[in-house]
Amino acid sequence: MSAPETNTLAALRESGHLHKTVKAEIRDNLLVRLASGEPSFPGILGYEETVVPEVERALLAGHDLVLLGERGQGKTRMIRTITGLLDEWTPVITGCEINDHPYAPVCVRCKQVVAAQGEQTPVSWKHRSERYGEKLATPDTSVGDLIGDVDPIKVAEGRTLGDPETVHYGLVPRTNRGVFSVNELPDLAERNQVALLNVLEERDIQVRGYTLRLPLDLLLIASANPEDYTNRGRIITPLKDRFGAEVRTHYPIDLSHELDLIRQEALLQWESTPVVVPDHLLEIVARWTRLVRESPQVDQRSGVSARFAIAAAETISASAVRRAAVTGESAVARVCDLPSVVPASRGKVEFEAAEEGRELEVLDHLLRKATADTFRANLAGLDLSGLQGRFEDGGILETGDLVPAAQLLADLGTVPGLSQLLQRLGVEEESPGLAAAGLEFAMEGLHLNRRLSKDSVGHRTVYGR
Numbered sequence: 001m002s003a004p005e006t007n008t009l010a011a012l013r014e015s016g017h018l019h020k021t022v023k024a025e026i027r028d029n030l031l032v033r034l035a036s037g038e039p040s041f042p043g044i045l046g047y048e049e050t051v052v053p054e055v056e057r058a059l060l061a062g063h064d065l066v067l068l069g070e071r072g073q074g075k076t077r078m079i080r081t082i083t084g085l086l087d088e089w090t091p092v093i094t095g096c097e098i099n100d101h102p103y104a105p106v107c108v109r110c111k112q113v114v115a116a117q118g119e120q121t122p123v124s125w126k127h128r129s130e131r132y133g134e135k136l137a138t139p140d141t142s143v144g145d146l147i148g149d150v151d152p153i154k155v156a157e158g159r160t161l162g163d164p165e166t167v168h169y170g171l172v173p174r175t176n177r178g179v180f181s182v183n184e185l186p187d188l189a190e191r192n193q194v195a196l197l198n199v200l201e202e203r204d205i206q207v208r209g210y211t212l213r214l215p216l217d218l219l220l221i222a223s224a225n226p227e228d229y230t231n232r233g234r235i236i237t238p239l240k241d242r243f244g245a246e247v248r249t250h251y252p253i254d255l256s257h258e259l260d261l262i263r264q265e266a267l268l269q270w271e272s273t274p275v276v277v278p279d280h281l282l283e284i285v286a287r288w289t290r291l292v293r294e295s296p297q298v299d300q301r302s303g304v305s306a307r308f309a310i311a312a313a314e315t316i317s318a319s320a321v322r323r324a325a326v327t328g329e330s331a332v333a334r335v336c337d338l339p340s341v342v343p344a345s346r347g348k349v350e351f352e353a354a355e356e357g358r359e360l361e362v363l364d365h366l367l368r369k370a371t372a373d374t375f376r377a378n379l380a381g382l383d384l385s386g387l388q389g390r391f392e393d394g395g396i397l398e399t400g401d402l403v404p405a406a407q408l409l410a411d412l413g414t415v416p417g418l419s420q421l422l423q424r425l426g427v428e429e430e431s432p433g434l435a436a437a438g439l440e441f442a443m444e445g446l447h448l449n450r451r452l453s454k455d456s457v458g459h460r461t462v463y464g465r
Helices: 010-015 022-036 051-060 075-084 107-121 153-155 190-200 236-242 254-266 281-292 307-326 335-348 359-379 386-390 407-414 418-424 432-448
Strands: 065-068 089-093 125-128 131-135 146-150 167-168 179-184 218-224 245-248 395-401 451-457 461-465
Touching: 022 051, 022 218, 051 065, 051 125, 051 245, 065 075, 065 125, 075 131, 075 179, 075 218, 075 236, 089 153, 179 432, 190 218, 190 236, 254 281, 254 307, 281 307, 281 335, 281 359, 307 335, 335 432, 359 418, 359 432, 359 461, 386 432, 395 407, 407 432, 418 432, 432 451, 432 461
Parallel strands: 065 218, 065 245, 131 179, 179 218
Antiparallel strands: 089 125, 146 167, 395 461, 451 461
């Protein structure tokens, strides 16, 4: 939808436009979504019965809020989706640095424009995507960055100190009539957190002693990690008191939520090379992620980000594409691609000090456990004697991340019960790649249940009796 054509204050009044505050906009649009059954925050998964209702109540109450949770829990994603609850277009006085509404100008410049031009004051329109501001709080962030400072260039041009127009506005006032986010708020120096006190309570700002009070209209949201309250920094008590709500986020509670998140966020489809990552492999990644989070060898204060699972799934996809490029076959991920995720994921996990030097060993052990759990969940009770019988007379089968699916199937020969195996794994259209993926998963499961042996040398794996 394009911006309205109304371009003067008079035409805006004739159109019947009503001036609403940011929080009123969000409240009204949220109520419409709730009544229609639409998701309040599209793309946010696993929070439907926990975080989402709390955030909805905070927004309906008109509260500024803090999202508190470990890394990789979707805090920033949720904050950014809140802008979708703003009106699609809003009018501003043309050229205003702080997005003044034509009905209620607050800066000196806009007051002068309205006084001089009256009903012919020029009006522009801002899309809701332009009404979001964000600052990653770092120790070197200054009050000038957030609130504003004297602009020396304007002073050098001949304006006198004390003239409000010599002020260079910071990020907060430039997001006036929008949503402003401070990520990792505890990392902001305590003396600079004080600058936000007036923004949250009195809803105004003051710059370097100027007789300047700008009543701001915005929703302020902050994110923080729990340990930041005591380790890297803290949110000062007066500032915490001014936030209307604190909402605790969490990692996906159910395995199905973890899988949905991986499917939504991971880059599993390549433009140049079609690639298939079977569901059982994604389930292994999801179970592995959950096991790593729960492992006593992992620093629980740090957490294991959702990006851990996403990156692992993408690594598996890339391994399949690499094999396809070398062998010329279609790209289908297999169990032989799983070992590649262990070294790639090591840097995403903080281990306890006692585990130094054993990081790869721990991750590899948990990956094998996740594979065994997925095997039992999907293939428990299935008759795999036909596959196991292939190895009864001392036969072996060699596979690896560069062994083509066609070669694996040829070496394995006819396997009784293959169709039932693939059906259990949800494979609807049988192909050599998917058949090889299913059979390799079954062999790995048999090995982990001590019904087949396995030897790995480099990138080659040999299954046998």
